[in-house]
Amino acid sequence: MFPTYDVIVVGAGHAGCEAAVAAANMGSKVLLATMNMNTIAQMSCNPAMGGVAKGQIVREVDALGGYSGIVTDHSMVQFRMLNRSKGPAMWSPRAQSDRMMFAAKWRQMLEAHPNIDFWQEMVTGIVVKDGRATGVRTGIGLDIEGKAVVLTNGTFLNGLIHIGEKQFGGGRAGEKAAKGITEQLVGLGFESGRMKTGTPPRVDGRSLNWEAMELQPGDENPSKFSYTDTPKLERQLPCHITYTNTEVHDLLRTGFDRSPMFNGRIQGLGPRYCPSIEDKIDRFADRDRHQLFVEPEGWNTCEIYVNGFSSSLPEDVQYKALRQVPGFENMKMFRPGYAIEYDFFPPTQLQLSLETHLVKGLFFAGQINGTTGYEEAACQGLMAGINAHLAVQEEEPFILKRSEAYIGVLIDDLVNKGTKEPYRMFTSRAEYRILLRQDNADVRLTPLAHKLGIRGSEERMQQVTKKVDGAIAVEKFLEDYSVGPDDVNPFLASKDSSPIKQKVKLKGVMLRPHIGIADLRSVLPEVDQFLQAYNDEYIELAEINLKYEGYIQKEKDMVDKMNRLEEVNLYNDFDYTQLVSLSKEAREKLAKIKPRTIGQASRISGVSPADISVLLVHMGR
Numbered sequence: 194m195f196p197t198y199d200v201i202v203v204g205a206g207h208a209g210c211e212a213a214v215a216a217a218n219m220g221s222k223v224l225l226a227t228m229n230m231n232t233i234a235q236m237s238c239n240p241a242m243g244g245v246a247k248g249q250i251v252r253e254v255d256a257l258g259g260y261s262g263i264v265t266d267h268s269m270v271q272f273r274m275l276n277r278s279k280g281p282a283m284w285s286p287r288a289q290s291d292r293m294m295f296a297a298k299w300r301q302m303l304e305a306h307p308n309i310d311f312w313q314e315m316v317t318g319i320v321v322k323d324g325r326a327t328g329v330r331t332g333i334g335l336d337i338e339g340k341a342v343v344l345t346n347g348t349f350l351n352g353l354i355h356i357g358e359k360q361f362g363g364g365r366a367g368e369k370a371a372k373g374i375t376e377q378l379v380g381l382g383f384e385s386g387r388m389k390t391g392t393p394p395r396v397d398g399r400s401l402n403w404e405a406m407e408l409q410p411g412d413e414n415p416s417k418f419s420y421t422d423t424p425k426l427e428r429q430l431p432c433h434i435t436y437t438n439t440e441v442h443d444l445l446r447t448g449f450d451r452s453p454m455f456n457g458r459i460q461g462l463g464p465r466y467c468p469s470i471e472d473k474i475d476r477f478a479d480r481d482r483h484q485l486f487v488e489p490e491g492w493n494t495c496e497i498y499v500n501g502f503s504s505s506l507p508e509d510v511q512y513k514a515l516r517q518v519p520g521f522e523n524m525k526m527f528r529p530g531y532a533i534e535y536d537f538f539p540p541t542q543l544q545l546s547l548e549t550h551l552v553k554g555l556f557f558a559g560q561i562n563g564t565t566g567y568e569e570a571a572c573q574g575l576m577a578g579i580n581a582h583l584a585v586q587e588e589e590p591f592i593l594k595r596s597e598a599y600i601g602v603l604i605d606d607l608v609n610k611g612t613k614e615p616y617r618m619f620t621s622r623a624e625y626r627i628l629l630r631q632d633n634a635d636v637r638l639t640p641l642a643h644k645l646g647i648r649g650s651e652e653r654m655q656q657v658t659k660k661v662d663g664a665i666a667v668e669k670f671l672e673d674y675s676v677g678p679d680d681v682n683p684f685l686a687s688k689d690s691s692p693i694k695q696k697v698k699l700k701g702v703m704l705r706p707h708i709g710i711a712d713l714r715s716v717l718p719e720v721d722q723f724l725q726a727y728n729d730e731y732i733e734l735a736e737i738n739l740k741y742e743g744y745i746q747k748e749k750d751m752v753d754k755m756n757r758l759e760e761v762n763l764y765n766d767f768d769y770t771q772l773v774s775l776s777k778e779a780r781e782k783l784a785k786i787k788p789r790t791i792g793q794a795s796r797i798s799g800v801s802p803a804d805i806s807v808l809l810v811h812m813g814r
Contacts, residue, residue, distance in 0.1 A: 194335075198224045200581045201329050201339035203316045203374075205233040207346035207567045208559030208574030210299055211259050213577030217308035218258055221585060224337060225303065226329065228349075228442045229368060234299030235266070236567065237348070237365050238392050239500050240292040240490050243418065245275060246618040247568035248286035252634035252788075253598050254572050255419045257579075258647040260302055261571045262418035268294035270430040270492060281737045282626040286418060287413075289432060291491035302345045304676040310475055312337070316375035318346075319555060322383065326555040337488035341554040341581040345574055346561050348390060350375050350689060356529055357507030364535070366392075366528065382551050384539055388615055389461035390565060391469050391503040393533040394511055397525040405520035406433040406487060420635045420656065433487040433520070437502075440517040442474045442481070448510030449475075453532060459505070461534045464565045464615040469503045469532065485518065496527055497812035505532030537563045540607035541786055546580040546590035547573060547604065550787060551552045556581050564605055565615035572600040579645065591645060592789075594759065596625045596752040597762035598638060609786060609796045625748045627741055632733055636661060663731030668739055670723055671710075674699045684716045686787040758805075759792035761812055772811060779804040 199221035202213045210233065242265045243251050255262030271286035276283040303309055312331070320328035328338040347371060349364030349371040362370040373449065379385055381539040411429035452471055453459045464495055465470065468476070468657040473483050486500035503509050508529035515521050540562040542550055547562075549555045558577035559570035580590045593601030602623045607616060620626050629637070639657045643650040675696045682692040689707055699720065703713060710732055714721040724732055769775060769783040788794040791812070796804050 195224075195337045196222070196339040197340070197553040198222050198310070199339070199585045200224075200341045200343060201226060201337060202343045202345060202578070203329060204345035204349070204559070205230075205345055206237075206345060206347045206559065206570060207234060207261065208347070208570040208577070209343070210234050210303060211254065211261060211571045211574035212343045212556075212558055212578035212581070213303065213309055214260050214306065215575045215616055215647075216582040217306050217578075219579065219582040219646065220648075221308065221582040223309045224312055224339065225309055226314065226316050226331075226337075228313070228315050228364075228371070230300075230311065230313045232296070232365075232368065233303065234296045236290065236292050236295055238390075238567075239488065239498055240290045241287060241488065241565075242269075242567060243285065243287035244289055244568075245283075245285045246620045246622070247566060248275070248418075249599050249620075249629060249631045249634065250568040250572050250603070250618060252286070252420075252631045253600050253638055254568075254575050255421070256634040256638040256653075257575060257642045258650055258653070259571065259575045261568070263421060263423055264295055264298045264302065265290060266417045266419050266423035266426075267298045269417075269426060270489060271411035271432060272417065272429070273412050274416060280627075281630050281741070283620055283631065284631055285620075285633055286416060288418065289430065291493075293494070294490055303536065308313075314369055315369075317371075318377045319374070319552070321552055321555075324551075325553040340585045341556065343556040343558055343574070343577045343581050344374070344561055345557075345559045345577075346371055346374065346568070347570070348486070348533050348535040348560055350561065355505045355532040355534070357448065357451045357453070357505070360453065360458065363533070365533070366531065370712045378489060378538065383542060383549070385536050386539060386563075386613075387461035387534055387566060388537050388560075388563060389459050389463040389532055389534045390560075390615060391463065391505055391530060393470075393499045393502040393504060393530040394515065395490070395527040396497045396499060396515070396521070397527060398489065398497040399517060400525040401474075401487070401524050402520045402522065403433060403498065406435040409434050409486070412688065420639075420653065430489045430492070434491070435487060435518055435520050436482040436487050437470070437474075437485065437518060441514045444517060445471055445504075445506060445510060451507050452511075453505050459532060459534055462614040463532070464617060466617050466619075467503065467559070467565070469505060469530075470501070471504060471506055487520070501517050502530065503532075503755070504530040506530075524693040535560070537561055539563065539611050541609075541611040543608050544590070544787070545592045545604060545608055545789060545793070546584070547577040548580060548584060548590070554581075554584060557794070560615075563612040563616055564603070564607070565617050569603060569618055570614065570693055572603065576600065576604065581648075587617050591641075593641075595623070595680070596628060596748075596755065597641075598634075599623055599629055602629075605793070605796060610798045611786070625745050625752060628748050628752070630737070632730070632737065636734070660728070660731055660734065663727050664734040665736065667724065667727055667732055667735035671700045671703060671735070671739060672698060674720065674723075675777040676702060676717065680717060681713075684712070687804060688712075703736070704740060757790060758795060759790045761809070763788055763790060763794065763812075765789075772807060774807045775804050776801065
């Protein structure tokens with residue numbers, strides 16, 4: 194009935210979709226198994242992509258041939274570049290999406306791929322022979338053969354939904370939980386745990402008083418996520434901001450005795466950086482208000498997402514409290530918020546390729562690894578899909594370093610440090626932020642995608658070459674072009690900047706604080722005329738390269754030093770128990786995680802600099 198697939202992907206959320214596309218774009222024959230074809234790429238929580246550090250990840254996924262950026266560009270209703278007032282390392286794109294368009298576009302692109310087949314049914318187990326994954330078993334007893342399996346089960350593994358004192362099995366509102374996989378994996382020797390996440394109520398936008406809220410429009414000149422030729426956003430929907438108050442908090446407290454979070458029914462740890470509203474008013478009791486983002490679900494629906502009001506309190510408490518929020522006095526609710534508990538597998542059980550240590554050919558990606566967020570899931574799916582294909586072809590895995598991508602930081606953190614709470618990416622997690630910007634993801638990663646032979650990377654590589662050459666030409670112009678006092682002093686005076694006394698290179702003027710290329714173009718017609726031949730992306734890259742030249746070089750020097758440790762390889766079957774000079778904790782952690790290099794070993798929690806010195810001496814370094 195079925196052929197033998199190269200790669201079988203279980204779950205069609207953000208991780209599963211990217212995993213399927215990644216393997217298929219490298220030439221694998223892929224089966225994407227999902228319980229419901231109508232919920233492929235469902236935005237289970239907020240209808241948005243990107244944000245601080247997350248936007249950088251979406252750009253990286255796009256640069257490596259993934260589809261999340263393309264789908265977002267086709268379905269967004271608003272775009273904002275966050276942190277524009279800060280340095281370029283902090284600039285983070287974020288888009289509000291049309292929930293239905295997003296899922297529909299993903300399904301359309303998946304179905305258009307000749308290398309992807311689909312099967313709609315619950316997968317209840319993995320077929321394992323001689324320590325290797327050789328397929329999956331479905332709920333009706335079918336065994337489907339595959340040379341590698343990628344599990345992207347999201348919140349479905351033994352999912353349990355909580356609303357007040359009510360609890361029922363489910364992986365998402367209206368969908369049943371997945372049974373069998375956790376129990377099998379634990380039987381094979383895997384360690385599992387429980388985590389919790391939540392979602393806010395959805396309300397009827399027709400019942401809200403928009404005049405009572407703050408308007409939050411999109412950018413005047415919206416950008417996009419994908420480096421490909423996706424459509425430009427011509428019109429945008431506004432978001433709004435409102436706030437809770439003491440009346441809201443008092444009403445919420447009346448439900449605390451029925452809260453599954455406070456009475457012990459929820460065992461899993463929730464996300465630290467996206468807590469429920471009851472958690473916020475309990476932990477920050479001194480604050481008399483919290484911000485709420487009121488976000489549209491799409492172009493053609495009145496459904497509204499109340500970002501910041503995630504809750505598992507009883508539905509009547511949610512309803513009464515929300516009606517005390519300014520603008521929500523006559524609110525009608527579509528459905529209450531809820532919390533969901535689910536199984537995950539501590540990611541220290543994985544290699545950096547996301548293949549498990551215990552079972553060859555079995556890969557984990559997304560929330561099964563303890564992460565939270567569409568973007569974190571998507572990038573893991575992409576990497577698992579690439580590495581599943583490479584494993585089938587018996588080729589070396591594709592590993593991104595911490596200095597190459599936020600994706601590399603995320604996977605390195607998960608594998609070496611693990612996580613006891615849902616892991617979310619932040620710019621502060623990356624030590625090389627100035628190198629890992631959202632504007633240069635294509636320059637950093639598309640050459641790697643091209644080297645891997647990912648479908649479509651040839652054309653993308655030509656665009657990158659053109660961009661780099663364009664930026665170099667702009668940099669050279671700014672370094673060579675001279676301006677005199679009469680050209681720029683009136684402008685410098687308007688900026689409270691010191692006048693120049695003789696001719697100087699334009700680069701010297703641009704390096705001054707609060708002065709950019711756009712300013713110089715407005716006062717120097719010759720400069721504007723020259724730059725009209727170049728794309729805005731090329732000009733922005735040139736400006737950042739020149740303005741932050743010293744910082745960029747400093748980080749590159751740090752990378753070079755760290756890479757020396759990354760070049761010292763460790764053996765997978767290395768017996769750390771024999772190195773009695775290592776601390777007991779280091780021996781245990783190294784034996785469990787099996788680092789590939791000294792550099793990776795140095796980032797494992799519990800492995801000290803003294804332990805690294807012991808390893809270096811043992812390796813003859």
